[in-house]
Amino acid sequence: MTQNPVTRAVVIGTGHYLPARVVPNAEFAATLDTSDEWIVSRSGIERRHFAAEDEATSHLAAHAARAALSQAGITVDTLDAIIVATSTPDLTFPSVATMVQAELGMTHGFAFDVQAVCAGFIYGLANAHALIVAGTARRVMVIGAETFSRIMDWSDRSTCVLFGDGAGAVILEGQPGAGDTGDRGILSIDLNSDGRYKDALFVDGGVSTTGTAGYLRMQGKEVFRHAIEKLAKTAENALQKAGLEASAIDWIVPHQANLRIIKGTAQKLGLSMDKVIVTVPDHGNTSAASIPLALSVGVAQGKIKPGDLVVTEAIGGGLAWGAVVLRW
Numbered sequence: 001m002t003q004n005p006v007t008r009a010v011v012i013g014t015g016h017y018l019p020a021r022v023v024p025n026a027e028f029a030a031t032l033d034t035s036d037e038w039i040v041s042r043s044g045i046e047r048r049h050f051a052a053e054d055e056a057t058s059h060l061a062a063h064a065a066r067a068a069l070s071q072a073g074i075t076v077d078t079l080d081a082i083i084v085a086t087s088t089p090d091l092t093f094p095s096v097a098t099m100v101q102a103e104l105g106m107t108h109g110f111a112f113d114v115q116a117v118c119a120g121f122i123y124g125l126a127n128a129h130a131l132i133v134a135g136t137a138r139r140v141m142v143i144g145a146e147t148f149s150r151i152m153d154w155s156d157r158s159t160c161v162l163f164g165d166g167a168g169a170v171i172l173e174g175q176p177g178a179g180d181t182g183d184r185g186i187l188s189i190d191l192n193s194d195g196r197y198k199d200a201l202f203v204d205g206g207v208s209t210t211g212t213a214g215y216l217r218m219q220g221k222e223v224f225r226h227a228i229e230k231l232a233k234t235a236e237n238a239l240q241k242a243g244l245e246a247s248a249i250d251w252i253v254p255h256q257a258n259l260r261i262i263k264g265t266a267q268k269l270g271l272s273m274d275k276v277i278v279t280v281p282d283h284g285n286t287s288a289a290s291i292p293l294a295l296s297v298g299v300a301q302g303k304i305k306p307g308d309l310v311v312t313e314a315i316g317g318g319l320a321w322g323a324v325v326l327r328w
């Protein structure tokens with residue numbers, strides 16, 4: 001079928017950064033009533049990275065940004081915009097994105113943050129796609145960067161063993177496409193949120209309430225109950241919008257929160273686990289950073305290659321969830 005030529009937002013580079021400190025499950029067992037066996041069996045997590053005291057979210061993001069620029073083989077002066085997805089900014093404002101912009105020596109273009117918690121990177125991709133397709137920007141870097149270790153209640157064993165710190169970045173560029181599913185770039189997007197579930201996963205502090213950063217609170221079972229069904233549905237919706245079937249997928253790159261959720265979603269989509277990029281055992285849940293980290297690791301491992309059909313999906317606080325279908 002002949003389609004009209006379109007502009008596609010094509011990935012031209014990826015990069016990631018993980019802080020040096022690796023914390024194995026055993027470290028929690030020393031101070032909390034928990035065990036490596038419980039954490040691995042319930043979540044699949046074996047270890048996570050924690051940022052050093054003097055390492056803020058913008059530092060992690062800038063490292064990932066430099067890696068992505070280097071992998072793309074481009075210099076910062078050719079970027080038009082930077083979007084950072086984060087729920088753990090250095091400061092209330094300015095945005096982490098403008099801090100990264102300064103760190104990279106970029107004095108042109110524009111930069112801003114998006115906040116959709118664990119679905120933040122999906123929302124960031126959607127923003128970049130819109131800017132590129134509208135002609136507002138040609139090259140956009142989307143970064144997911146988090147220091148969730150800063151909002152952990154270390155006495156709450158049901159949350160503090162699950163999260164980690166890190167950053168990942170992708171660079172998207174507007175390129176002409178034929179307008180069919182063989183095009184490289186973002187083919188479809190599905191975004192959702194439902195604020196009725198705001199109490200299932202939240203941080204109990206903030207600027208206009210307590211004046212503190214607060215601590216993460218999660219009804220794990222409640223979030224789990226929504227996750228597999230909503231993730232499979234959003235991936236199916238995005239595939240349908242693109243005019244594709246799940247059987248066309250080369251790689252699912254899911255939000256890395258829980259191996260049981262990742263397996264359950266793949267099963268619901270009828271896909272075997274050898275089509276899934278899994279980093280949760282090594283990274284834990286890094287919220288908005290988890291997908292770009294997994295994309296970058298998948299590329300570095302030689303798994304994700306140009307021309308592959310990639311579906312990425314996430315759910316988190318809000319609840320907010322969504323999926324993006326793209327040809328690498």
Ligand code: UT7
Nearest residue numbers: 034035038042043118157158220221223224257258315316
């Ligand atoms: O990134 C945003 C999206 N977030 C998610 O997707 C997270 C979704 N939820 C989950 O991944 C899972 O619900 C958890 C991993 C958080 C928990 O797994 P679960 O199988 O739902 O366990 P549970 O919360 O029902 O807890 C089972 C038991 C409880 O004890 P009782 O009440 O049965 O006696 C907990 O108190 O495990 C206990 N427990 C622990 N035991 C040892 C909770 N945390 C721990 C722990 N170590 N760290």
